Amino acid sequence: xxxxxxxxxxxPGAPPPAAKWTGSPRYNFTGGNNDPAxxxxxxxxxxxxxxxxxxxRSLAYYGVAHGPQGYRPLRDFLAAKLKRDAGIVCSADxxxxxxxxxxxxxxxxxALLAPGDTVIVERDTYQGMLNRYARAGVNAIGVPLDRxxxxxxxxxxxxxxxxxxxxxxxxxxxxxxxxxPTGTIMPVTRRTALLALSEKYGxxxxxxxxxxxxxxxxxxxxxxxxxxxxxxxxHIGSFSKSIAPxxxxxxxxxxxxILSRMIALKVDAGSGALEQMVLAEYCxxxxxxxxxxxxxxxxxxxxxxxxxxxxxxxIAAEFDDPPGGIxxxxxxxxxxxxxxxxxxxxxxxxxxxxxxxxxTDATHSKSRMRLCFASPTEQELREGIEILADICRTTxxxxxxxxxxxxxxxxx
Amino acid sequence: xxxxxxxxxxxPGAPPPAAKWTGSPRYNFTGGNNDPAxxxxxxxxxxxxxxxxxxxRSLAYYGVAHGPQGYRPLRDFLAAKLKRDAGIVCSADxxxxxxxxxxxxxxxxxALLAPGDTVIVERDTYQGMLNRYARAGVNAIGVPLDRxxxxxxxxxxxxxxxxxxxxxxxxxxxxxxxxxPTGTIMPVTRRTALLALSEKYGxxxxxxxxxxxxxxxxxxxxxxxxxxxxxxxxHIGSFSKSIAPxxxxxxxxxxxxILSRMIALKVDAGSGALEQMVLAEYCxxxxxxxxxxxxxxxxxxxxxxxxxxxxxxxIAAEFDDPPGGIxxxxxxxxxxxxxxxxxxxxxxxxxxxxxxxxxTDATHSKSRMRLCFASPTEQELREGIEILADICRTTxxxxxxxxxxxxxxxxx
Numbered sequence: 001x002x003x004x005x006x007x008x009x010x011x012p013g014a015p016p017p018a019a020k021w022t023g024s025p026r027y028n029f030t031g032g033n034n035d036p037a038x039x040x041x042x043x044x045x046x047x048x049x050x051x052x053x054x055x056x057r058s059l060a061y062y063g064v065a066h067g068p069q070g071y072r073p074l075r076d077f078l079a080a081k082l083k084r085d086a087g088i089v090c091s092a093d094x095x096x097x098x099x100x101x102x103x104x105x106x107x108x109x110x111a112l113l114a115p116g117d118t119v120i121v122e123r124d125t126y127q128g129m130l131n132r133y134a135r136a137g138v139n140a141i142g143v144p145l146d147r148x149x150x151x152x153x154x155x156x157x158x159x160x161x162x163x164x165x166x167x168x169x170x171x172x173x174x175x176x177x178x179x180x181p182t183g184t185i186m187p188v189t190r191r192t193a194l195l196a197l198s199e200k201y202g203x204x205x206x207x208x209x210x211x212x213x214x215x216x217x218x219x220x221x222x223x224x225x226x227x228x229x230x231x232x233x234x235h236i237g238s239f240s241k242s243i244a245p246x247x248x249x250x251x252x253x254x255x256x257x258i259l260s261r262m263i264a265l266k267v268d269a270g271s272g273a274l275e276q277m278v279l280a281e282y283c284x285x286x287x288x289x290x291x292x293x294x295x296x297x298x299x300x301x302x303x304x305x306x307x308x309x310x311x312x313x314x315i316a317a318e319f320d321d322p323p324g325g326i327x328x329x330x331x332x333x334x335x336x337x338x339x340x341x342x343x344x345x346x347x348x349x350x351x352x353x354x355x356x357x358x359x360t361d362a363t364h365s366k367s368r369m370r371l372c373f374a375s376p377t378e379q380e381l382r383e384g385i386e387i388l389a390d391i392c393r394t395t396x397x398x399x400x401x402x403x404x405x406x407x408x409x410x411x412x
Numbered sequence: 413x414x415x416x417x418x419x420x421x422x423x424p425g426a427p428p429p430a431a432k433w434t435g436s437p438r439y440n441f442t443g444g445n446n447d448p449a450x451x452x453x454x455x456x457x458x459x460x461x462x463x464x465x466x467x468x469r470s471l472a473y474y475g476v477a478h479g480p481q482g483y484r485p486l487r488d489f490l491a492a493k494l495k496r497d498a499g500i501v502c503s504a505d506x507x508x509x510x511x512x513x514x515x516x517x518x519x520x521x522x523a524l525l526a527p528g529d530t531v532i533v534e535r536d537t538y539q540g541m542l543n544r545y546a547r548a549g550v551n552a553i554g555v556p557l558d559r560x561x562x563x564x565x566x567x568x569x570x571x572x573x574x575x576x577x578x579x580x581x582x583x584x585x586x587x588x589x590x591x592x593p594t595g596t597i598m599p600v601t602r603r604t605a606l607l608a609l610s611e612k613y614g615x616x617x618x619x620x621x622x623x624x625x626x627x628x629x630x631x632x633x634x635x636x637x638x639x640x641x642x643x644x645x646x647h648i649g650s651f652s653k654s655i656a657p658x659x660x661x662x663x664x665x666x667x668x669x670i671l672s673r674m675i676a677l678k679v680d681a682g683s684g685a686l687e688q689m690v691l692a693e694y695c696x697x698x699x700x701x702x703x704x705x706x707x708x709x710x711x712x713x714x715x716x717x718x719x720x721x722x723x724x725x726x727i728a729a730e731f732d733d734p735p736g737g738i739x740x741x742x743x744x745x746x747x748x749x750x751x752x753x754x755x756x757x758x759x760x761x762x763x764x765x766x767x768x769x770x771x772t773d774a775t776h777s778k779s780r781m782r783l784c785f786a787s788p789t790e791q792e793l794r795e796g797i798e799i800l801a802d803i804c805r806t807t808x809x810x811x812x813x814x815x816x817x818x819x820x821x822x823x824x
Contacts, residue, residue: 004616004644006670009582011526017672020505021479032681034472041468048460056453059656060446060787067433093432099511099660102680114423131679170421204416232416244471246685248511258418260429267543268514272684273658375472 015135026349027384032245032326033375035301038294039244040286047281048274055277063270064277068263070097070251071273074280078237078251081287086212087226088235090253096262099271101210101250104236105132107262108206108252112170113138120158120172122150124329124359124368126180126208129173141169142360147320149179149186152193159201171206171234172198177220178211181329181358181370183322188221195224198232204258205233210250213242213291215324216299231255239279241326242291247275298326298374301381305373308382312389316399326374331367333398338369344391350384427547438761439796444657444738445787447713450706451656452698459693460686467689475682476689480675482509482663483685486692490649490663493699498624499638500647502665508674511683513622513662516648517544519674520618520664524582525550532570532584534562536741536771536780538592538620541585553581554772559732561591561598564605571613583618583646584610589632590623593741593770593782595734600633607636610644616670617645622662625654625703627736628711643667651691653738654703659687710738710786713793717785720794724801728811738786743779748808750781756803762796 058064066072075092082088098104105128113119115137121129123142133140141162143155155172162169174194176186186194198205207224225235238250249271252262302321305328309317318331332338338354345352355368373381389399470476478484487504494500510516517540525531527549533541535554545552553574555567567584574581586606588598598606610617619636637647650662661683664674714733717740721729730743744750750766757764765784767777785793801811 002642003667003669004611004614004640004642006524006616006667006673008614009524009580009616010673011522011524011529013526014523014673015676017669018480018675019672020668021481023479024473024477031474033474036469036472039469039472041464044468044471045461045464048464049457052453052457052460056456057448057451059456059658060448060451061436062443062445062657064658065436067435068430069433099684100681110423111426112418112421112423114425117423128679128681168421199416202416202420204418204421228416230414230416245474246471246476246682248680248682248684255415255418256432257415257429260431261418261422261426263430264427267540268660269512269540270658270660272511272660272687274687274690275684278686 025346025351027380027387028351028375029371029373029384030351030353031372031375032240033372034241034245034326035294035297035374038297040282040290043286043290044278044282048278051277051281059273064273068266068270069093069095070271071276071280074249074276074283077280077283077287081283082223082253085220086209087222088253089226094253094256094259096252096254096259096266097271097276098250098252098266099268100240100248101208101236101238102128103271104250104252105129107265108234108236109136109138110265111258111261118162118167118169120155120169120203121360122174122179123361124182124355124365125173126175127353127357130358130360140360145179145182145184147184148190149176149184150174150190150194152190152197155194156197159197159203163201168201169203171204173206173208174224175208175211176224177209178215178323178325180208180211180325181327181353183320183325183327183329185215185221185323191221191224191227195228195232199230207233207235209235210238211241211325212237214295214298214326216295217323218292218295225253234258242287242294243279243282247279248272249275249279295324301373301378302328304378304381305371305385308385312385313392313399327370327372330369330371332369332392333396334367335398336367336392336396338367341369341392341395344395345388348387348391350388350391352388437758437763439788439792439799440763441783441785441788441796442763442765443784444652445784446653446657446738447706447709447786450709452694452702455698455702456690456694460690463689463693471685476685480678480682481505481507482683483688483692486661486688486695489692489695489699493695494635494665497632498621499634500665501638506665506668506671508664508666508671508678509683509688510662510664510678511680512652512660513620513648513650514540515683516662516664517541519677520646520648521548522677523670523673530574530579530581532567532581532615533772534586534591535773536594536767536777537585538587539765539769542770542772552772557591557594557596559596560602561588561596562586562602562606564602564609567606568609571609571615575613580613581615583616585618585620586636587620587623588636589621590626590735590737592623592737593739593765595732595737595739595741597627597633597735603633603636603639607640607644611642619645619647621647622650623653623737624649626707626710626738628707629735630704630707637665646670654699654706655691655694659691660684661687661691707736713785713790714740716790716793717783717797720797724797725804725811739782739784742781742783744781744804745808745810746779747810748779748804750779753781753804753807756807757800760799760803762800762803764800
């Protein structure tokens with residue numbers, strides 16, 4: 001019997017078929033993976049044992065009968081943590097636990113966005129969000145960044161220009177605290193100005209706070225959510241970067257009138273309860289000691305990466321030493337097309353994020369790339385960058401041969 | 413400062429806001445909850461310990477670096493289990509692990525359905541699916557059931573009629589093995605006929621197999637997926653009914669040309685890996701002994717429920733003794749409107765599923781209700797049904813007063 005042909009039945013606009021997965025690249029500088037050596041296995045194991053022994057029978061109920069917003073003790077932990085770290089005063093009732101921050105994206109976008117809508121984003125921003133806008137037929141307008149994050153004067157020009165055209169954007173999506181991919185932190189004065197523009201133009205702020213635990217200094221500005229006087233901010237976060245990304249636990253903090261819209265859209269019968277339970281049991285006693293140790297290890301890896309780039313690329317690789325996070329945003333010479341570099345490097349087992357996939361501006365991002373440094377070993381970081389430099393040299397003629405490479409002055 | 417008003421920004425067609433959750437009803441006959449006493453806590457705990465000790469560090473990678481189809485050992489377990497129990501010959505490469513069967517719905521519908529499309533379903537069917545069609549603007553045509561499941565002659569009439577109108581339905585959604593809510597099992601001859609009609613009209617079959625582990629006899633017909641010679645079936649299943657619903661782990665089995673479309677739509681960075689890991693570690697040694705014990709306990713609860721209905725409703729409650737599952741589909745006298753009964757009962761702490769929410773036919777289902785019996789205790793089953801009968805009597809005059817109630821003949 002001939003194979004049944006599904007082709008004529010596929011929904012219009014469905015993405016093309018996925019390719020078969022062929023394993024992880026040997027040198028993986030992509031994805032938000034974390035450092036395997038820093039997963040707190042023993043304490044997670046003890047937490048799993050304690051919570052299963054105490055509450056395991058409740059797994060018989062969807063969402064362990066804690067309602068659609070998720071496991072209550074984890075929401076209580078978050079309410080306390082958000083107050084301590086980010087200045088956010090909220091109760092467990094304003095928190096919705098979700099299956100990773102990507103489900104937060106889908107719920108927020110589901111409540112607010114329709115095809116043809118406009119949103120304002122940072123010019124360089126998270127690829128997963130840009131892909132969602134493309135699929136949803138949403139127009140994402142990028143606002144340039146500088147070392148203090150989104151440029152407020154450019155944001156205002158964008159808002160004025162849209163207003164003139166009668167367009168009210170649905171929100172301003174920002175990653176103000178360790179911006180992805182640029183790594184910048186928006187200072188308080190700029191946060192205040194951003195919130196004022198949000199008020200003035202009636203455009204809410206979507207604050208993506210997924211990286212804020214990973215600031216080397218351990219000090220962060222208050223969240224936009226905390227600074228808002230009017231409830232014009234939706235705040236999301238995740239345990240992917242602070243604990244482990246394979247645990248799919250993220251969260252949304254939002255005023256009830258909009259949070260209740262997202263809960264109505266969350267028709268998944270709850271996010272994974274075991275992961276929420278283990279995290280709650282683990283985080284209450286361990287989060288505040290685990291994260292500083294994690295940061296220290298990540299900082300060390302970043303230094304290895306920056307040193308390897310200096311060694312292999314010299315002045316051909318420009319970057320700022322980021323104040324935290326798990327990625328470095330690197331500018332290569334204008335002659336380099338990182339989409340092409342990505343293809344050649346992948347064939348050699350080195351995966352990078354080409355700039356154009358992380359930007360609304362293909363020209364600006366053409367020679368830029370994002371390098372994630374949390375999961376490779378120090379040896380892999382060094383070897384991978386050496387291979388990447390070789391491929392870049394073969395393909396684009398830069399950097400100069402490493403023997404006589406022009407070096408950046410040593411960082412302070 | 414006045415509160416920011418999100419109302420003008422809400423996407424057209426977004427569902428109304430969720431109500432605040434106020435806790436679980438005292439007597440809960442709704443939802444696919446399981447029996448808390450039957451959650452294999454100790455063995456799940458040992459599994460969690462073993463797998464975390466061995467592979468915990470891999471939580472640092474999205475999807476523990478097993479690729480977008482999910483944790484490989486769980487897919488291997490499923491391939492073996494599906495072969496043994498359902499006759500399905502497939503490899504781990506044809507299996508996609510998802511966050512509960514509801515995500516399976518969303519991925520299958522996402523790949524195939526557009527607003528205005530038509531699907532064929534069983535007249536009485538799963539509410540979560542009907543709600544999805546309503547939201548997606550999809551036309552669901554119900555085919556009547558009898559004690560052998562979907563009626564094939566009625567299905568053919570529907571296919572002919574649609575064909576005449578130039579409508580090619582996107583799929584036939586069926587729950588052939590312990591149908592939800594009617595509890596029927598489709599015999600092999602009817603399965604063969606269903607597959608032949610699918611071939612003839614070029615309409616694939618969507619086989620929802622979530623309850624097939626819970627057949628009292630332990631024996632099930634081969635899955636439609638196993639019987640298909642042409643790859644015209646998409647098969648889904650779940651661990652919610654066999655292990656625990658709070659673990660959000662379901663799966664899709666499908667030929668690669670359509671499975672690859674679903675993988676492309678699964679942009680969630682993986683489903684929860686810890687739950688997949690614990691299930692794989694638990695199921696390999698324990699699944700085949702756990703499930704028969706679970707079934708025995710569920711059968712006992714069903715008998716309590718049926719006895720309570722006999723005692724309290726007498727001949728006013730008509731139902732077939734189902735061959736498996738966790739729910740009973742009950743017909744009350746025609747004068748009873750179960751949507752109204754639902755409201756009154758909920759106010760008294762008794763939650764039921766009113767028929768019209770589980771059917772494409774409001775008239776047929778008006779006096780029917782679904783009662784889930786897995787999670788209440790035997791005492792709660794008896795007390796809840798007594799309260800329900802009192803409310804039904806007060807509101808609709810039936811059943812007769814329990815002292816002189818007309819009783820059904822004792823079941824064989």
